[in-house]
Amino acid sequence: MIVDAHHHLWRTGQGYTWLDAPELAPIRRSFTPADLQTVLTESGVERTVLVEGGRCDTAEAGLLLAYAKETPQIAGVVAWVDPTDPALADTLAxxxxxPGGDLLVGVRPQIQGEADPDYLDRPDVRRGLHTIAGTGLAFDLVIRDDQLPAAARAARDVPELRFVLDHLAKPRIRAGEHAAWAGALAELATAPNATAKLSGLVTEADWRQWTVADLRPYVATAVELFGPQRLMYGSDWPVCLLAASYARVKNALVEALPALSPREQMAVFGGTATRTYRLP
Incomplete structure (x- = not known):
């Protein structure tokens, strides 16, 4: 069973103001469960994890959980949360x-939007991470590469929380930067409670001219550091449409991966996501 561990859904007019940026015009439209089902069928993907879409408010959770309740392919939802929320436990409850609340499998804030690279070191954030850990939910890290050191410290200091790194911390593929990113990623990979998504890479490369060869060094480093049992495939659809179709993203990852055994391939394309997010 193939699991896409990272995609989004949104409708225009529902508060996704980040889509107003001029360069995002190609994805400035509604993407519905019906649209999702079409691309999944075409690519042979059976299950997915629906991730918050940058609205950064608690009301979005109800929309996403309702989508999941009505869409058999959506096996879990990662909703937005503010880890510094004084009423965090009540918010999660x-x-x-x-409706659909039993499909909540994780949460994430938009840490990439925080100017402070050490945001995760803040005491109020750490308190929130402990609260999230107590609920049994996973915690997605959508961060920049300069925020990786703080993420590594958080993962070590909150070992009971399952950390999921989104988009490999957005390496600067377009600029060809690799060494500094790889060194920081290695620190996070030493934490056994950290996994990572092979997602969002095509939009970190040149949108018009990227090739599989551009992605391969970053995928190879992730496999070396985390191993297939701690890596998972994610399309980042529909954001990926800025650079590639759903099918091309999936096929590019297949090509970019080093030689893996059938069992290791199963981990990347479903097993790790199922285990980490405790999908039914």
Whole structure:
């Protein structure tokens, strides 16, 4: 069973103001569960994890959980949360009480939007991470490469929390930068409670001219550091449409991966996501 561990859904007019940036015009439209089902069928993907889409408000959780409740392919939802929320435990309990709340498998804030590279070291953030750990939910890290050191410290200091690194911390593929990113990624990979998504890479490369060869060094480093049992495939659809179709993203990862055994391939394309997010 193939699991896409990272995609989004949104409708225009529902508060996704980040899509107003001029360069995002190609994806400035609604993407619905029906649209998702079409691309999944075409690519042979059976299950998915739906991730918050940058609205950064608690009301979005109800929309995403409702999508999941109505869409058999969506096996879990990662909702937005503010880890510094004084009422965080109540917020998470409220999510679970919503229709489809049993499909909540993780949460994430938009850490990449925080100017401070050490945001995850803040005491109020750390308190929130412990609260999240107590709920059994996973914690997605959508971060920049300069925020990797703080993520590594957080993963070591909150060992009971399952950390999931989104988009390999957005390496600067377009600029060809690799060494500094790889060194920082290695620190996070030493934490056994950290996994990572092979997702979002095509939009870190040149949108018009990227090739599989551009992605291969970053994928190879992730495999070397985390191993297939701690890596998972994610399309980042529909954001990926800025640079490639759903099918091309999936096929590019197949080509970019080093030689893996059938069992290791199963881990990357479903097993790791199922285990990490505790999907049914």
């Amino acid at each position: 409220g999510y679970r009480a919503l």
